[in-house]
Amino acid sequence: MTQNNFSQKLYPAFRESIIILAVALFIAVVFNSFRSNNIPLFGFSSAALIKEQQAKIPSITLSEAHDLYLKNKVIFIDARDPFSFEEGHIAGAINIYPDEVLLHAASLKTKADQGFLFVTYCDGPQCPLSKETAHALILRGIPTVKVLVNGWSIWLKSGYPVSKGKK
């Protein structure tokens, strides 16, 4: 097929595609405005959606988490910053900030396949980091995640094993 012949087909195709796009947009907007389960054209809120998704992540109680810790069936993920982690963390925990999940995803997936439960924690009842890390883990195909709310404080207060330093 010559270049000229191809161009001859492509120009009408552009014209036709613009007409199809315009008609589709018109039908879509009109149909959406009349249907019962319509959605606002520009009203999507990712912040609200993330909050909703994070609220669905199950939490775990301190005693349940400790039981699993003793049975060696849990991996704690400390979602706080590295400095807080070095000052003290649950013994055996890994430090994964929400943004760093991708770096650890492959190794964590292997652990998840071996039957480990992941428990994320940070410090303070309103601390968002544990939920953010848990959410990022779920997004990367690791569904066995629970949140220990106010985890660091309650673990420390109970006198359960802790470590200092980078590991």
Added chain:
Amino acid sequence: MKLENLPGSSIPLLALICRFALATIFFYAGIEKIINPGDFAVAIYNYQLLPDCAINLSAIFLPWLEVLIAVSLVAGIYTRGAALISALLFLTFATALTINLVRGLDISCGCFGAASGNINWFYPARDLSLFCMSVFVLIYDRGWRYFFV
């Protein structure tokens, strides 16, 4: 009306078969997404490629575009335009899937509504095959008039 050019060159016939295959895929995909636009908006958001302001509009517009492409391809009206959009759509889908596979996100494809399976490398490969089919239709389709007089 009588049948023309059959049996003849197999290329226009192959283009016709591709048209029908693409139309079936687009029609099914479009209808599944039209049923629940809210879920499809979440599927689009999960790709993390579009800003918030473009997500709902895409979720409303894209399914109808797919249905309209299907209708055009079957009816033989604006077939080349439909094939061109089809090719561009499949290229976009394949790129979006590849980006998220590289990112390591484990998200629903959303290809046929929100209940589609999670993404893997089969999906961009499938979209690239469909892209090739669309280009084939764009270049070689001869319309219904080739077969009927």
